[in-house]
Amino acid sequence: MSLRVAINGFGRIGRTVLRALATARKDAGVDVVAINDIAPLDVCAYLFEFDSVFGPFPGRVETGAGSLIVDGRTIPFHRAGSLADLDLSGVGVVLECTGHAGTRDVAELGLAAGAARVLISGPSDAADVTVVPGANDAVLDTQRIVSAASCTTNALAPLLRLLEDAFGVESGHMTTIHCYTGSQPTIDAPRGDAARSRAAALSMVPTGTSAGRLIDTVLPDLAGRVTARAVRVPVPSVSAVDLTVRLRDRADFDARLRAAVDASPVMGRTARPLVSTDLRGRPESLVLAESETVHGRDFTRLFGWYDNEWGFSNRMIDMALRMGAVPQGGL
Template sequence: MRIAINGFGRIGRTILRQVLTDPHADDITITRINDIAPPETCAYLLNYDSVYGPLPQRAEARDGALHVSGRVIPLTQIADPGALNLGATDLLMECTGKVKTRDDALRTLDAGATRVLVSRPCEGADVTCVMGANEDQMGAARIVSNASCTTNALAPLLRELESRFGILTGHMTTIHCYTGSQPMVDAPRGDTLVRSRAGAVSMVPTTTSAMKLIDRVLPDLAGRVTGAAVRVPTISVSAVDLTVRLKAPPADMAQALREMANDSAVIGLTEDPTVSTDLRGRPESLVLAPHETRVTGDQARIFGWYDNEWGFSARMRDMARRMTS
């Protein structure tokens, strides 16, 4: 599978880290990395990461390529995705965060990509897919949105709850670490006033795109589940705190969650008392904590962790395999 990466930020670098360190990723060849940052900066940020630590291998930028672990990956700095000239590439992973519409994505197809997988919501994509929720809807789509990290955490859980017990209503709060969309000091940013406040200082109540995306991914649940977000001053790992009313609640909700995780390829489990840093680097879309479950009548509170960078990047790899198979 020949993959090009456009955008070598948090997700682009995490995908490459996974390809370099996962023995099960030997089916993936990275044919090109494109980012407007200087090559030396790209190599430096791959070698040293504030979340995941130093790269086990040494990456160097020289002669127009990234040299790492015996691989020579062409490294370009082209701002216009339509000018990439992708050549022999099965799929482009669009990770700049700037491709937000179908017209944007079409520019990458014009550059020679056979298919494009967008690492964010994309209006007008052929389909928005989440592994464990609706990947069977992909078909022969050429422009696929991998939704968002929170959607990847929530959608598989909702699908399992709906199919097993039926959902009457629900509300999800994502307790989300700060991201690059927030300023480090108070500064005008975003479409809500509180997003302009320093992200590493305060808890910031805000919105989440996940609820709009859930309606796309699981249209049968449209209007039944609401959601919100609280951005918190941690650098990685987020959480889903879901309260649902079920049509036919199980006698033992915690045990039902254990069975759910056992049956799922993207939902994990932790039985230990954990804090967010303990989940760093977990590849699942969501890691359920059954001991945090609370049940009152037909209402259940369900809690799970997700590494919003590592888990999402792992699903990008899974989706790429599915798109190119």
């Protein structure tokens, strides 16, 4: 039996989740039974069919009376200002992709509409728990509101979990070299962060990242040991993790690292000299660039790529399936 999900917010992540479910993940066992967005249906359909990052959708996209039709599959489309105005009875998981579920009253709207659980596509203090596959999977139980953290946290946390378990992490610092996002203006315009007020496609922008605080939440045993910052760069997709760590044990490091990555359900590796566009559409949370590993006297530097939209959307699908598989009474 397929998991019934609703997508609330049909922006970058909402559309990418549906694109993945209609293509590479069409056999995942997920049935999208509702989409809700305040934008007009024809605009949402157009943006789903023609994507500046992923290209045209490789199938048929049509609209009907209050519905988006993808390869013949009719999905009811709503424009409700609040999910509480909809009937989501029978929905297993709401994918909350608006970016506005930072407070409990907003995060609970999917539950008020009748859905069993809510998965938030970003950091949220309103969530019952924050779960990153490959890092802290075991904390997921019967919680009804779950945060999937951020794309960068999904890239970094599994790597840190692996390093801590295999080698022991004494301390470290991560810089994410991150593509620009909708939080930045296309021309200089006021933002809360002065540097992020500058035109996104014209400059490298040093700034913060939510991964810095989320790592302490997701991996409390590493709390205070790893710091994080970001540099937003003028590319539209695919980001990178540049991590420098001091490890307790580096014996036979390269072979042990390869074995650990190969055993990970969310990580990959490459020995080829790739650039960011080569990683577009990769489903892993992080793809380590083996040739970029550097061993200093006291530190090790690791570098990995992540498609911050496609990879994260795949983790949203994975998390929804796991949440839908948890019975109401718990694991």
